[in-house]
Amino acid sequence: VTDLILRDVEVAGVTGLDIAIAGGIIRAIGRRLDGKATQEIDGAGGALLPGLIDHHIHLLALAAELDSIVLAPERSWVACLQDADRRLPSGRWLRATGYHESFMGALDRHRLDAVIPGRPVRVQHSTGALWVLNSEALERVGANEHSPAGVERAGAGAPTGKVFREDAWLRRTLRADYPSLAQVAALLDGYGITGVTDASVTNDQAAAALLAERGPRDGLRQRVYLMTGDPEAPVSTTPLLGAGPMKIMLDDEGLGDPAVMATKIRDARAHRRRVAVHCVTTAQLAYALAAFAEAGTLAGDRIEHGSLIDDAMADGIAKLGLTVVSQPAFVAQRGDRYLAEVDPAEHGHLYRLAGLKAHDVALAGSSDAPYGPADPWAGMRAAVTRRTVSGAVLAGDERLNPREALDLYLGHFANPGSRPRRIEVGEPADLCLMSAPLRIVLGELRSELVRATIVAGRPSMSPSPPRTTA
Numbered sequence: 001v002t003d004l005i006l007r008d009v010e011v012a013g014v015t016g017l018d019i020a021i022a023g024g025i026i027r028a029i030g031r032r033l034d035g036k037a038t039q040e041i042d043g044a045g046g047a048l049l050p051g052l053i054d055h056h057i058h059l060l061a062l063a064a065e066l067d068s069i070v071l072a073p074e075r076s077w078v079a080c081l082q083d084a085d086r087r088l089p090s091g092r093w094l095r096a097t098g099y100h101e102s103f104m105g106a107l108d109r110h111r112l113d114a115v116i117p118g119r120p121v122r123v124q125h126s127t128g129a130l131w132v133l134n135s136e137a138l139e140r141v142g143a144n145e146h147s148p149a150g151v152e153r154a155g156a157g158a159p160t161g162k163v164f165r166e167d168a169w170l171r172r173t174l175r176a177d178y179p180s181l182a183q184v185a186a187l188l189d190g191y192g193i194t195g196v197t198d199a200s201v202t203n204d205q206a207a208a209a210l211l212a213e214r215g216p217r218d219g220l221r222q223r224v225y226l227m228t229g230d231p232e233a234p235v236s237t238t239p240l241l242g243a244g245p246m247k248i249m250l251d252d253e254g255l256g257d258p259a260v261m262a263t264k265i266r267d268a269r270a271h272r273r274r275v276a277v278h279c280v281t282t283a284q285l286a287y288a289l290a291a292f293a294e295a296g297t298l299a300g301d302r303i304e305h306g307s308l309i310d311d312a313m314a315d316g317i318a319k320l321g322l323t324v325v326s327q328p329a330f331v332a333q334r335g336d337r338y339l340a341e342v343d344p345a346e347h348g349h350l351y352r353l354a355g356l357k358a359h360d361v362a363l364a365g366s367s368d369a370p371y372g373p374a375d376p377w378a379g380m381r382a383a384v385t386r387r388t389v390s391g392a393v394l395a396g397d398e399r400l401n402p403r404e405a406l407d408l409y410l411g412h413f414a415n416p417g418s419r420p421r422r423i424e425v426g427e428p429a430d431l432c433l434m435s436a437p438l439r440i441v442l443g444e445l446r447s448e449l450v451r452a453t454i455v456a457g458r459p460s461m462s463p464s465p466p467r468t469t470a
C-alpha cells in the first residue's frame, strides 16, 4: 500500500515528477505514476529537496528559550518578571534569560523573592554560566548541603540562590518541570528540517531518556542525532533518536598537552564513536589538530564553529579529513560586534566558508540555536551575502553561491560535510517540499517557501498558503 504520492514536483531540476512513498521509504519516482495512495499532495511544480538537517543545535535549551522571557536593558526587569508572573498559571516556573549585572545589579535569592515571592523563578545570566533561583525555586530543586559544588552557599550555610554551571543537575532535578518541545517541533517543521544533531556537551543518559520519551509526546517528528559528553553512547535510542559523536569542550585556559585530548578520542573510538570538538579560538583549533594528528581521525569527525581559521590551519584540517560545522548566521547576527572587537588582521578568518572550500575542507551548516537564529534559510542568506545587521560585509571573499549555501544543510548525519543527499528510490522519505521551483527558491532562500516537511514519509503542511509559481 502506498502511503503518500507527491504529484508534479521538481527533483534536481527535472520537472513534472511524481514520488511514491510507503513505509517511510521512497518506492518510485516517475511521470504520472499509477496507483492510489492514502494521501496525495499536488506539488504544483514546486521543488522537492532532501530534508534539511541542522547539524548543530541545542533542543532542550531552545525549548526553554521559547518558553522564557528575555530580560534586556531597555525594559524594566522588575516589570518584565511581574508581567510574566501575572500571565502564568499559579505554581508554574517562571524562567528568564539575559540577566546582566550592568543593568540589574547583583542578584540573589532575596532580591528575587522581593519581586516574585509566590512561585519558583530562575534567571539565567547572559553568559549562560550562572542561574539565580528564588527561595521557592531552591525549595523545588531541593538545594541542601548535599547539592553539587556549583550551588553557592553563604559560608557553610544557606544557598545564596546562585548556581554556577550545574545545568545537568538542574535538568535532572527539574525533569517534570521541563518546557515542552512542541514549539521546537513546530519551528523545525516550518523550516523544512527533518533532522538535527543535538550538540550539547551536557547531554547524558538522562537527557537521552528525556528526549526519547518527551519528543514523540510533544510532537517532535524530526530525527535527532545526539552528541553526549561521555564516551559511552546514549542507550535510550529509538528509530528517530540515534547516537552522534562524543563532544569535547575546550577552554583556552588549561589546554595543556594535546595527549589529554588524544586519550579522549581513543576512549570515543573504543565506543565506536566519532568526535566533535568545540573550537572558537586559534589556540583551541591548534590544540585540537595536534590531538587529532596523534589519535587519528575518522570521516565525520568534526570541528564545531571553527570561528577563526587561517590558511595554514585550513590545510591542516583538510589533511586530517575533518569537517567544519559552521554557523553562517552568526555573521549576520554578531558580525558588527566581530568587526568592532576582533583584530582587523583576523577579519578574513572569521566563520570562513568559500575559503575553506577552496582549501578542500568539508563544510556543513547549522544554527547553534538558541544561541543563533534557528532558521536555516537565514543561515543560507548570510552565507550568500555575508552581511551584518548594520549592512556591513564581513569577509566578502567567503561568500557562497545559493546552491552551495543550501548544500550546507543537505549532508548526512554521520558525515555532514559529505556530498548532499539525493532523492532516490530506496532512500528514506525525509523531504522538504517547496512552493516554488528551485530557481526561485535559490533566488530567495526564504523559509516562507517551505510548503511541507516530510519525515519518514509523514508530511506536515505549512500553515502559509502555497504561492503561485508563475
Ligand SMILES: [Zn+2]
Binding pocket: 056, 057, 058, 199, 368
Ligand atoms: Zn553549540
